[in-house]
Amino acid sequence: MDKSEKIIVGISIGDLNGIGIEVILKTFEDKRMLEFCTPVLFGTTKTISYHKKALGIEIPVHGITSITQINHSKINILNIWKEEVAIELGKATKISGDYAAKSLASAVKHLKEDAIDVLITAPINKENIQSDTFNFPGHTEYLEANLEGKSLMILMTDQLRIGLITGHIPIAKVAESITPEVIKSKVETMYTSLKQDFGIDKPKIAVLSLNPHCGDKGVIGEEDDKIIRPTIEEIKETGKLVFGPYAADGFFGSETYKQFDGVLASYHDQGLAPFKALSFGKGVNFTAGLDHIRTSPDHGTGYDIAGKNLANPSSFKEALFTALKIFNTRNEYKELTKNPLVVK
Template identity: 80%
Template sequence: MDKSDKIIVGISIGDLNGIGVEVILKTFQDKRMLDFCTPVIFGSTKVVSYHKKALKLEVPVHGITSLNQINRNKINIMNIWKEEVEIDLGKATKVSGLYAAKSLTSSVKSLKEGKVDVLLTGPINKETIQSEDFNFPGHTEYLEANLEGKSLMILMTNKLRIGLITGHIPISKVAESITPELIKEKVFTMHNSLCQDFGINKPKIAVLALNPHCGDKGVIGKEDDEIIKPTIEEIAASGKLVYGPYAADGFFGSETYKQFDGVLATYHDQGLAPFKALSFGNGVNYTAGLKEVRTSPDHGTGFDIAGKNLANPSSFKEALFTAIQVFNVRKEYIELTKNRLLVK
């Protein structure tokens, strides 16, 4: 691959006291990774050097102060602050949250301006990152507010993709949030993503029930019969291959999920608990529905193992490869559909 053709991957550094820097460094310890992309880590060489020393990792990096200085064959560190930052590995601090936000804000700005091709985000602490400038439950909500499109959080591997109809909201708010309009929006977003981002021609999508046993005909809840089922039938009548609602326990227990290209869970833990039980450490968090491509590993800050050289970079590597793959598939899809319109 010509070095000028390589995808530029913007990487937000995540919480400075967690394992984000460690999994980034371990990923690019393998020099072959630079054959696939050009990484640009938004943070500071001082912070990266601190982690390298603490972890005893020998990974050469290239510090820059402008994206015009990117070296296509090196691990670039975009220095977005000059000051010394207090690092306290394994601790959730307001300082580490503040600088995680600085990294994310700068990398998203560069993504929006087209200066990087895709975004790969390191794990943040959702409490310490909160401020007047960052008032969001997580990455997904922040990205939707700052980029074009309606987001859908998808946790995925090669064999399983689970999207969330509702995201980071309290369980007490889930039932009232499940509306026909929201279900339609999330189904359409997943359908479009499976087509344009993963090259699946006629994707099959399963929707999980909100209540145990699909509500047992109203005995345990009426939402499945009165809201979810009629909405699925309406969507299916338009020609999309959408099925359900399925009781979540039997759906995963019987491995029915293997029959579908995508699954929509009604709330966070209904989808993520089985996903992580089946795939933890190898999964990818992909934000579908946005104009730009963003992925992240499926794990958190890992404060309990930070600085101990124990973090596994597998999920981060998968997130990197997924971002590259989605970027390329989407580019090809746009070209194909553009040609199809011209023919018409």
């Protein structure tokens, strides 16, 4: 691949005291990874060097002070702060959260400017990252506020894609948050993403119920019969292949999910608990619906194993390859559909 054609992958380094930098370094220990993309880490060479030394990982890195200085044959580190930063591996500190936010903010700025092609985010601690400039439940909400589009969190492998109708909100607020408008919006976002990001011509989408047993005809709640089912029927009239609501336990227990291109869960743990049971360590978090591509591994900061050289980079590698694949598929879709004579 010509160096000018390589996809530039921006990487926010996440919580400085977690395993994010470790899985990044382990991913690029394999020199062949540089044949697929040009990585740019947003942090400092000193921070990365600290982790390299602590882990005994010896790979060369290229420090730069401007995105224009990228070397397409090396692992680039864009130095975005100069001061010394205290690193305490395995501990949740305010400093590690603050600098995770700095890394993310710089990466997103460069993404918006198209100086990088895709973004991969290493794990953050949702508590210690909070500040006046980061007041969000997580990456997804932050990205939606800073990029164009309506976000949809999708946890995915090659065999399973689960999106969330409601995301990082308390269980007490889930039922009131599931409205026909929200369901339609999330279905539309998933449908569009399955077409443009995954190349699926006629996506088939399943929607999970809110209540156990789909409410048992009102005995365990009326939302499924009064809100979710009528909305699905209305969406079907537009020609989209959308089905449900399905009771989540039977849906996953009987492997019905294998019959669909995408699944929409009513709330966070309804979708993520079975996903991680089926796919942990191989899954990818993809933020669909935005004008730029972001993926991340499906695990957290891993404080308990930070600095011990025990972190498995498999999920981060999958996040990288997924971002590259979606970038190419989306560009192909744009190319195919820009001609007004082409039938979508």
